[in-house]
Amino acid sequence: MSELNYKSFRGAEIDSVFEPLAKLRIAVFHDFPYLYEGSLDYEMEYLKIYANSPDSFLFAAFDGHEMVGATTCIPLKDETEDVREPFERAGFGISTIFYFGESILLSQYRGLGLGHRFFDEREAHARSFELIKFTCFCGVIRPLEHPARPADYRPLNDFWKKRGYQPVIGLLSEFEWLDIGETAPTMKLMQYWMKNLADAIV
Numbered sequence: 001m002s003e004l005n006y007k008s009f010r011g012a013e014i015d016s017v018f019e020p021l022a023k024l025r026i027a028v029f030h031d032f033p034y035l036y037e038g039s040l041d042y043e044m045e046y047l048k049i050y051a052n053s054p055d056s057f058l059f060a061a062f063d064g065h066e067m068v069g070a071t072t073c074i075p076l077k078d079e080t081e082d083v084r085e086p087f088e089r090a091g092f093g094i095s096t097i098f099y100f101g102e103s104i105l106l107s108q109y110r111g112l113g114l115g116h117r118f119f120d121e122r123e124a125h126a127r128s129f130e131l132i133k134f135t136c137f138c139g140v141i142r143p144l145e146h147p148a149r150p151a152d153y154r155p156l157n158d159f160w161k162k163r164g165y166q167p168v169i170g171l172l173s174e175f176e177w178l179d180i181g182e183t184a185p186t187m188k189l190m191q192y193w194m195k196n197l198a199d200a201i202v
């Protein structure tokens, strides 16, 4: 591992790293709890949302020229209907919220503090917009006894709480994807976590 280098991208600039980002998402989300059987077609649609929003943001870590970690965020108002809908139903002002997409790092680069850096970078970007008061992200809910759960799996919940996020009861979406080893996509329940930037402890 050489010294990592970092680069930020905004809005349409994200198009320029579509392929390494899609490959990284597919590699990292292959593992529990996502178990995502990725497809480049789906990735293309997903990433279009980011490239089309002038205020979206990608922060990426490179080892040499290889993208080994990445994190994204976007104003919630620019996200898809299935992400916005639970917030609208719960009465949140959509234009006050920034949505955090993935935070992904190849396993050999974990434990070096990049997970914290990814939150710092995204929160700084979100805070640069006067209207933004909250940040949020979602995580998949998998049963504790899921057969693909590795014995040494550590949920990220404590890390997220340490970063000032709490799961919001009832704030859920259903996303559909194909699980590794299955033949048809299934719905997954996603739990949203939020932070009020005014209460920031980190």
Ligand SMILES: CC(C)(COP(=O)(O)OP(=O)(O)OC[C@H]1O[C@@H](n2cnc3c(N)ncnc32)[C@H](O)[C@@H]1OP(=O)(O)O)[C@@H](O)C(=O)NCCC(=O)NCCS
Pocket (backbone or CB within 6 Å): 028, 101, 102, 103, 104, 105, 106, 109, 110, 111, 112, 113, 114, 115, 116, 117, 118, 139, 153, 154, 155, 156, 159, 162
């Ligand atoms: C999320 C992720 C980017 C964090 O990267 P990281 O290198 O572990 O981050 P850091 O080194 O900053 O550590 C963050 C915290 O997680 C804790 N942690 C380390 N390894 C962990 C593990 N295997 N499981 C859970 N938490 C872990 C660390 O103790 C640290 O907490 P601390 O500040 O109290 O010490 C990385 O774990 C990852 O890519 N995970 C898979 C994808 C994923 O689930 N992403 C989140 C949803 S998109």
